[in-house]
Amino acid sequence: MRIPLYTILLLALISVQANAQGLVSGVVKSASDGSTIPGATVVVKGTTTGTVTDLSGAYSVNVPGGSNTLVFSFVGMKTLEVAIDGRTKIDVSLETDVIGIDEVVVIGYASTRKQDLSVAASTIKIGDNNKGRPASLGNLIQGQMSGVKVTQSGDPTAEAAISIRGKGNKSGDAVLIVVDGVPNAPYNPADIETITVLKDAASSAIYGAHAGSGGVIIITTKQAKEGKLSVEANVWQGVQQAWRLPEVLTSEQFNMVWKDASEAAGKTVPATYDPIQFPYGNVTRTDWVDAIFRIGRMEHYDLTLRGGSKDLKALASISYDNVEGTLIRNFS
Template identity: 35%
Template sequence: MKGRKNSSLLGRLDKFQRLFFVALLSVLAVGAFAQSKTVSGTVLDKTGESVIGASVVVKGTTNGTITDFDGNFTLQNVPDNGTIQVSFVGYKTVDVLVKGQSTIKVTLEEDTETLDEVVVVGYGVQKKSDVTGAMARVGSEELNTRPVNNAFEALQGKAAGVDITSSERPGTVGSIRIRGNRSISASSDPLYVVDGVPLSAGGIETINPRDIESIDILKDASSTAIYGSRGANGVILITTKRGKAGRLALNYSGSVTLETLKDKSPAMSASDYITWRRWAYYNSDPVNNPRGDQPNYDKDQIYFAASGDPTALANVNKGWNNGSWDGSRVTDTDWADIVTQTGITHEHTISGSGGNETAQAFFSVGYLNNQGTQKGQEYERYNFSMSVDLQVKPWFKMGGSINGSWAVQDYGYSRTGQSSGSGPVDIYSAAKAIPRFGVPYDEEGNIITNPCGSTTNVYTVIDEWNKSTDNRQTFRALGSFYGQFDFGKMWAPLEGLSYKISFGPDFRHYRQGIFISKDSAVKMGSKNYAKYATDRYLSWTLDNQINYNKTFGKHNLGIT
């Protein structure tokens, strides 16, 4: 009886504790609910007009909404001591303390610094607030937020409506599309303009990203019209860095990165492949062949001996022991691992800038070494850039810039010279095509030409990076020279009238040397292949511009 009374008392205490915690949690929940509220309001500009689509969020959270056509908004679950942040493109961001308020009114002010920012358009510059065409700008800070090999990668993900695909092969660039493909059969590449010089061939892959001051992207017809049909796919304007008045400043920037390949579609293991082959034979003749999940030693001797490689068959037989099958005993060769490596990239740039009110200069030298994640692929580039601006007379200014590069690319595995257009285009794909039950060496350590048998038409990739060479060298020099006369400073009645002459040469020399051994996986069983090609290209642009810019009260007149 005494034991029962103690048990009953403990039961009552346990119920009391549960009721107490439930009541406590209810009080805390009510208290938490009471500390948040619904806040509504209106967002206007300085003239009293509604701001449509303004972002309204609880600062420090993802709880937010946007204003409607009347500039109104309603935001729920706002803490009593919280802060509401209101922002809109072209306006300064405003923070409003709630402090018990349920209704607020927010007036946004124009961000004059943003609207007055100068952007490159056509053959001149304008304020961003005056530009009506669709365009985007990426500055030097954004371009150098992460280590990249070329300007394409630096631009990737920085501008809306601009799609950039990258290439895993060092020294090879992908494609860039502004608002998608513009043609079915013709080129969809945009026009590149470097320091006012339109490029007739190639892109901006040879320019050191650290030498770029800004990239302006012109997307639609109104902003690209000045370039005519050449700007049909959009225009990418590159402005390189120039000297600034002040004492000489020396800068160093560099980075080291490591890269590895992530296999998104791993190949079947040796054991899985053998089972798959068994099922294939079963499905070809279900009456006479055993099921794939019911291995048979005698049938395996028929299935895999037919491939013609005794080493591969011997590897399969490793899985048999006293009439029982264990696939884990079969050697599993990871061919992809044989041809891949940790890619190491390091780049270094030394630059200097300085000058006074009458002369400014800038220079930089850069080096990039990009070792690929696939063996046999490497890219090395040297860059040099220099610019000088001189205010010779109050009415005459002149200057110029040169951007040069020397690049050497080891392209790696290539199907150049192969009569058939099908097959793997890189060594990684060639390795993935070899079933993993094939082994690379025989018992004497010799390379096996057909790891899975002569009938499979699959060749080894062992030492492939020494059997084929595709070396490509490119030298490119871009120049931009100008002279500008300000007639208004020569004679007051001509104020606003100026003349500018610009000359931009573009020189490129390209050399390619290829040798593919007959023992290569590409030319197996054929003859050696060799090729040598050179290409030299020179173009120039000569511009003569007369500009008239005059301000009449609140009105601006600009004529080119």
């Protein structure tokens, strides 16, 4: 069977077009402001062929046969893959790649990515999942990171005791709290945005005499933002109680202990602890553990207002806490 010459030429032309994409050019811009991006990388996917954009954001690259995708990338921008589909001019816009707050760590003198740190640090972001907790530093970090121990007392006026990787020395150096770069500055717990704990001596050494061996907690608070006035309210109510209370003996059990101890020592049971001579002493009238402990109520309210214009921004917040301790205090 004979095949016409024009059929052979047509098949050859199709084959050449399928295997040789040729030169592709275009401009790379920023999606946020439309400015050109010099130095962006343009690579033919699956190959080592590529180029970078010039000062005006323009590029041109020879696409080998069989390839149909260009990969555009730049530091701080999201990588973009675009199909060529026979086009010779492709203009693209790259979007900003926002680094998550959990990947950025404030370490006192700077902010850096967590993976670039050579010191031990942990960071938590205070979000909606933390709004169900009373607004105190101890409650916010309790159980959230390893190596940090929070001990609550029954006194509602006392702050929680925080230790990082145990006590630094025999006396137990206190943890240094740095608020927006200022050591031991006052703060409203409801305004906390992120908490970073520096766990080793190398990271806390930058604070000099302010920090002992107890470690450092860095607090970053919410900042005023441009835009319409926003109102954030948080209301929380709950209860707390002491855990693993001691079990005390009843009067009858207490007298039995005295009887057994006296018989073991070969002595006579004192009349006060002998139910035969003093029956009244064998009756339990008061559970003293139950008498001094209680289930304490907790209430928390906070309100934050923020907003403003491009030239003037403002933030105001107020909070109120009413916490009953688990230990009943008697005043004379």
